[in-house]
Amino acid sequence: MKTSKNLQLTIVGIAAAIGILLILWKPSVLIYGLQGAGLYAAVALPMALILGIVGIINLAHGEFMMLGAYLAYWFSTQFGIDPLLAMIPVLISMGIVGVITYKTTIHRVLGAPELNQLILTFGIAMVLSQVVNLIATSQPRKLSLDYVTASAKVGELSFGTYDFIFVAAAVLFLAGLLFFLRRTKLGKAAVAVGQNPKGARLVGINVDRTYLIIFSIALGLLGIIGTLFLTSHSIFPLVGGSYTMKSFCLVAMAGIGQLKPILWGSLALGVSESFIMSFQGYGGWADIVFFAIIVIVIISRAYKRTES
Amino acid sequence: MSKYIKTIVMAAVAVLAVAFPFYTGAYPQSIAQSVLTYMILAVSWDMLLRTGQISFGIAGFFGIGSYAAVLSMLYLNLPPMLTILIGGIIAGAIAGLLGIAVLRLRGMYFAIVTLAVAEIFRIIMTNLKGFTGGPEGELLPQLIFQGNPYLTYYLMFGMAVLTIIISEIFLRSRVHYALTAIRNDEIVARSSGVNIFKYLVIIFIVTSVIQGMTGGINAQTYGFVTPESSFSLDYTLLPLAMALLGGIYGTMGPVVGALLLGIVSEYLKLYIPYGHLVIYGIIVVIVILYMPQGIVGLAARIRKAGARNE
Amino acid sequence: MSKLVLQSLTKRFGGLVAVNGVDLEMTEGEILGIIGPNGAGKTTLINLISGIHVPTSGNVFFDGKDISTFPAHERSKMGIARTFQLIHPLENLTALQNVMIGFMFAQGMNQKDAGVAAQKTCESLKLEHVERDVGQLTILETKKMEIAKTLACGPKVLFLDEVMAGLNSDETKDLIETVKRIAQEHNLAIGVVEHVMGVIKMLTARVIVLDAGEIIAQGPYNEVSQKPEVIKAYLGGEA
Ligand SMILES: Nc1ncnc2c1ncn2[C@@H]1O[C@H](COP(=O)(O)OP(=O)(O)OP(=O)(O)O)[C@@H](O)[C@H]1O
Ligand SMILES: [Mg+2]
Numbered sequence: 001m002k003t004s005k006n007l008q009l010t011i012v013g014i015a016a017a018i019g020i021l022l023i024l025w026k027p028s029v030l031i032y033g034l035q036g037a038g039l040y041a042a043v044a045l046p047m048a049l050i051l052g053i054v055g056i057i058n059l060a061h062g063e064f065m066m067l068g069a070y071l072a073y074w075f076s077t078q079f080g081i082d083p084l085l086a087m088i089p090v091l092i093s094m095g096i097v098g099v100i101t102y103k104t105t106i107h108r109v110l111g112a113p114e115l116n117q118l119i120l121t122f123g124i125a126m127v128l129s130q131v132v133n134l135i136a137t138s139q140p141r142k143l144s145l146d147y148v149t150a151s152a153k154v155g156e157l158s159f160g161t162y163d164f165i166f167v168a169a170a171v172l173f174l175a176g177l178l179f180f181l182r183r184t185k186l187g188k189a190a191v192a193v194g195q196n197p198k199g200a201r202l203v204g205i206n207v208d209r210t211y212l213i214i215f216s217i218a219l220g221l222l223g224i225i226g227t228l229f230l231t232s233h234s235i236f237p238l239v240g241g242s243y244t245m246k247s248f249c250l251v252a253m254a255g256i257g258q259l260k261p262i263l264w265g266s267l268a269l270g271v272s273e274s275f276i277m278s279f280q281g282y283g284g285w286a287d288i289v290f291f292a293i294i295v296i297v298i299i300s301r302a303y304k305r306t307e308s
Numbered sequence: 309m310s311k312y313i314k315t316i317v318m319a320a321v322a323v324l325a326v327a328f329p330f331y332t333g334a335y336p337q338s339i340a341q342s343v344l345t346y347m348i349l350a351v352s353w354d355m356l357l358r359t360g361q362i363s364f365g366i367a368g369f370f371g372i373g374s375y376a377a378v379l380s381m382l383y384l385n386l387p388p389m390l391t392i393l394i395g396g397i398i399a400g401a402i403a404g405l406l407g408i409a410v411l412r413l414r415g416m417y418f419a420i421v422t423l424a425v426a427e428i429f430r431i432i433m434t435n436l437k438g439f440t441g442g443p444e445g446e447l448l449p450q451l452i453f454q455g456n457p458y459l460t461y462y463l464m465f466g467m468a469v470l471t472i473i474i475s476e477i478f479l480r481s482r483v484h485y486a487l488t489a490i491r492n493d494e495i496v497a498r499s500s501g502v503n504i505f506k507y508l509v510i511i512f513i514v515t516s517v518i519q520g521m522t523g524g525i526n527a528q529t530y531g532f533v534t535p536e537s538s539f540s541l542d543y544t545l546l547p548l549a550m551a552l553l554g555g556i557y558g559t560m561g562p563v564v565g566a567l568l569l570g571i572v573s574e575y576l577k578l579y580i581p582y583g584h585l586v587i588y589g590i591i592v593v594i595v596i597l598y599m600p601q602g603i604v605g606l607a608a609r610i611r612k613a614g615a616r617n618e
Numbered sequence: 619m620s621k622l623v624l625q626s627l628t629k630r631f632g633g634l635v636a637v638n639g640v641d642l643e644m645t646e647g648e649i650l651g652i653i654g655p656n657g658a659g660k661t662t663l664i665n666l667i668s669g670i671h672v673p674t675s676g677n678v679f680f681d682g683k684d685i686s687t688f689p690a691h692e693r694s695k696m697g698i699a700r701t702f703q704l705i706h707p708l709e710n711l712t713a714l715q716n717v718m719i720g721f722m723f724a725q726g727m728n729q730k731d732a733g734v735a736a737q738k739t740c741e742s743l744k745l746e747h748v749e750r751d752v753g754q755l756t757i758l759e760t761k762k763m764e765i766a767k768t769l770a771c772g773p774k775v776l777f778l779d780e781v782m783a784g785l786n787s788d789e790t791k792d793l794i795e796t797v798k799r800i801a802q803e804h805n806l807a808i809g810v811v812e813h814v815m816g817v818i819k820m821l822t823a824r825v826i827v828l829d830a831g832e833i834i835a836q837g838p839y840n841e842v843s844q845k846p847e848v849i850k851a852y853l854g855g856e857a
Contacts, residue, residue: 057416108597114415115362116596119552122364123592126545126585134583241541245427248420284435291424291431295410298421302412482722482729485711489719492708495670498690499700501724501771557710 015268022271029275031159037263037270038166042225044247044262045173046218052257053194053214056106056117060125061247062240064219068094068226069235070132073141083143087227094223098216106215107208125244133237142234162232169228170263173221177259190214194257242287249294252301269293325465329458337457341529343570344464348471348522349547350554350562352515355475358484358557359508360491361411362419364544366519368426369399371539373520374527375433378446381528388452392524399520400513407512411505423544430539445534452528460529467525471518475559478511487511542585546573549588552595555602564603620645621807622667622698622775627676629662629831636662638831639676644775644807649797651818651825651839652811655852658828660811661703664777668700669693680775694724697774701764701781703811707752713763714740714748720770732770739766743796758789765796769804776800777809782817794820815843827851 022030047061058064071093075086105124109117148162180187193200193210201207229235250269254261269290276286329337349366356363373395381391410421433440440446453459478484486507489497497504523543527533546569547562554565569591576584599606620643629637637659644650652660665671667678669690677686680696688696699720708716714736721732740748745762747755755763761781768776778797782790794817801808812818818825819839826836829851835842842848 105593105597112600115357115360116600118362118416118419119548120593120596122545122548123589123596126589127593128589130583130586130589134580134586137582242427245420245424248416249424252417252420284431288428288431288435291428294424295421295428298413298417299409302417482732485715485719485722485729488710489708492710493706495690496702496706496708497719499668499670499694499702499771500720500767501691501694501722502719503689503691503723 015264019271022275026275026278027154027157028159029278030271032163032277033271033274034267035160035163035166035270036274037266037268038164038168038170039225039229040243040246040250040270041170041263041266042166042173042228043222043243044250044266045170045177045259046221046225047244047247048251048254048257048259048262049177049221050215050218051251052259053190054106054110054211055194055197056110056121057114057248059118059121059244060128061222062243062245063125063128064094064097064240065222065226065229065243066235066237066240067097067128067132068219068223069230069239070136070141070226071223072227072230073143073235076143083145083227083231087224090223090227091220094226095216095220098219099212101219102212102215107211110211125241129237129240136237138237140234140236141230143230145231148232165228165231169225170266174259174263186210186213242290245294246290249290249297252294253297326462329461334457337461339570339574341457341461341464342574343566344461344468345522345526346543346546346550346570347563347566348464348468349519349543350550350566351468351471351475351559352518352522353547354551354556354558354562355478356511356515357551358478358487358491359511361414361508361512363422363515364419364548365422365426366547367539367541367543368422368429369403369516369519370523370526370543371426371433371533371535372402372429373399373523374533374538375440375523376520377524377527378448378533379440381448382446388528392521392528395524395527396517396521399523400517403513403516404509407509411508411512426539426544430535433533433539434535440535441533443535445532445538448528448531451531455531460525464522464525464529467518467522472559472563474514474518479559483507483511545585545588549592549595551602553591553602555604555606558604561602561604568603621681623679624667625677625679627663627666627678628674629659629666629671630674635831637666637673640828640831640833642826642833644809646774646807647801647805648824649801649808649810649822651822652809652828653813653815653818653825654828658851659831660828661779662831663828664700664779664809664811667693667775667777668698691723694720694771695726697772699724699768699771699773699775700777701768701779703779703783705760705764707755707760707763709752711752712749713745713752713755713759716752716763717748717766717770720767720772724771736766736770739769743769757784758792761785761789761793762796765793765800769800773804773806775807775809777811779811780813782812782814790814790817797821815839 019030043062043065047058050056050058068090071090072083072086075081075089076083101124105120109120150161151158152161181191182188189200189205190210193205193207197207250262250265253265272289273286276289277283328340349370353363353366376398377391377395380386380394381388386394406425410418410425413421434443478487486497486502489500489502490504490507494504523538527538547566550565550569551562552565553569554563555561569588573584573587576587595602601609622644624640624642626639626641627637628635628639640663652663654660662671666673669688669692673686677684679685680693680698685693685696708719714733717736717739718729718732721727721735722729727735737748743762743766745759745766747759752760752763764781765778782793785793797808797810798821800806810818810821822839824837825839825842826833827842827848828834834851835845835848
């Protein structure tokens, strides 16, 4: 217990030192890193929710975000509304997608071996990206919105401010989820279900319905983040795949069932990624940071587990 | 009785496969070669699955083999057949080193890490511009066997036969018992004297060598590598879908699945050129939900039920 | 000389001390009873001896050799065998094939010899239906198969973790006789964990009583069961 507190303090200390050095040396790295971190955290939180409560690792996670983004694109181009306004119908549609997906597929593999669960969601990921590919083609789509180009200037440094919306989203998601899980009746029931489904059933909680609601809430959140993603990124059918992996990485780093550490993990990853990007000509290596960290974190966690 | 039938069917299939190129044109032949490619990958994926480990990294080792074959030919001027072997050896060596760390992971952790590792390979190949040709990849000055399609077909066919033989040897020897025990319950396996780590590493290396060599043959056949095509996620997705459809934990399932899906998808490609992969996704979902034992498992069940009724 | 020696063996899981400073010696031909309330650390003790867990501190000696950090499969090859409280027959294999695994991997036999040896072991335990899939065995048959699996490893020390649980009284008698015969025939050191005291009384000459990871009493069952601390542990465990 005590050592882990010390360790945490050391890590925080090191992180703070790195942060201060970065501010002095390359302030933009910190800003873009923070913005990137917001996006990663916001996407990862719903995955943590599903894994923690429903107990399923959803390999179609990034694809659902992609679907949300395309839905937002469709709503906003079809009805000529601002994508941020489209967020509401997207949220609802994604909730419905969640209900349908849960009822027709997830529900059936809850008791099945992990192999079946993994491959099922992998298959769902394929279906989603390929269906979108069929309907919308693989051509990238982008909206040009003037408010996205908003920028600020501090001293010499000028930078885009819009992407701080992802930081706001991440913080709001986290606060909202914590409130939901700790203060509301439904949320408390969900936590109980996540910890001990059999026990929860014994005390009269409708486990299946809880799973359904949690899964749909998570997809709704992905709809929101997909919409925000659309406003400042170009989207294409395969855009989600890497977010599945990145989210998994963050969830694995945080530990199953944990939400808050996802924020810190995202920050570390976002900053290190933007740090590499800041070197001209080496930006292509930035992705490797993420994947290398996935591998290292997961392996080191595995070693820790086998030691005990 | 059924053993006779099995042997006869096998012999017939083999004769058909050998004679096939002489009676058809270039197009069916290239399809056949691609079906064989996926078949090998499907069988090799299943071989690792028998330990209970799900790999999403087939494309990684396939791509490594492809690059190793092409680069060793370009830089070292080695004969093409040797470069294919080198593709296998390098893939196997990387698997060995990686396996020591990665094979302590289980379930989703192993699956995700293999997927991430395949991505890492792809990114490295994309970014080592001076060495690998970067995003554009590299072109071979000439194709293996001067591009003779009969010979490339037979090469892939030989690789498929080799893979099937290895798979069958594993199924009939003590390896089968070790792997089944590991898949069932690792603690029980260890307590019965099975060195599970040793078996996991061996199988991981063997399957990676197979995947690397297959990548090498493929690269030598078409004469180029690029990060996008050589590490294409298709090489992970399609074999997985084929093995599932056919039935897992045996040789027959992936073979049947590859034949069926490979041929069907070629047809579909003609009608839906973009997005025919959706069929694969739907098959994966439906098979997992409604017939997790696959076609071969289903057939065995029906046969058993029939036998009971007699 | 003692076959198996434990020296202040301790295992922690986070804040919980599951096994706490256990000292113990077992000799060949001896049947030792290991009793104690639920959660006392009996299974954990077996896990430490068979190498499923690495001890937090303390040592395990086998034939005078310190094997505390040996992996489980090595220990199995050396002759430490055990059954599992939650039995896990290996599915997709027949009962005979389940038994063959120990002969093949712990004793290094080839497939054919292992088949013959497994057949013999099953016969000696009067285990029939060995060609059946493990799912189709009766409870008694399953239990016998689990014991056959341990014998297949060529044990010198054997631990049976609640093998009698779930059997009726006739089946229990049958299995008690079987265990006694094994002990004599193979000259093993056997550790028996049971909650049914009748079984302990009939099988063992000596028992140790674990409570909260510590040995609180040891000796012949009749003596130990009178001790106030033992009675208290059991009553406390039940309350
Ligand atoms: N792998 C583990 N991780 C954490 N705690 C464990 C682990 N294994 C056992 N424990 C804990 O250690 C304690 C001892 O458990 P153990 O299974 O050894 O008891 P036991 O004497 O076999 O009980 P029973 O009679 O119920 O089988 C228990 O409190 C248990 O919860
Ligand atoms: Mg126990």
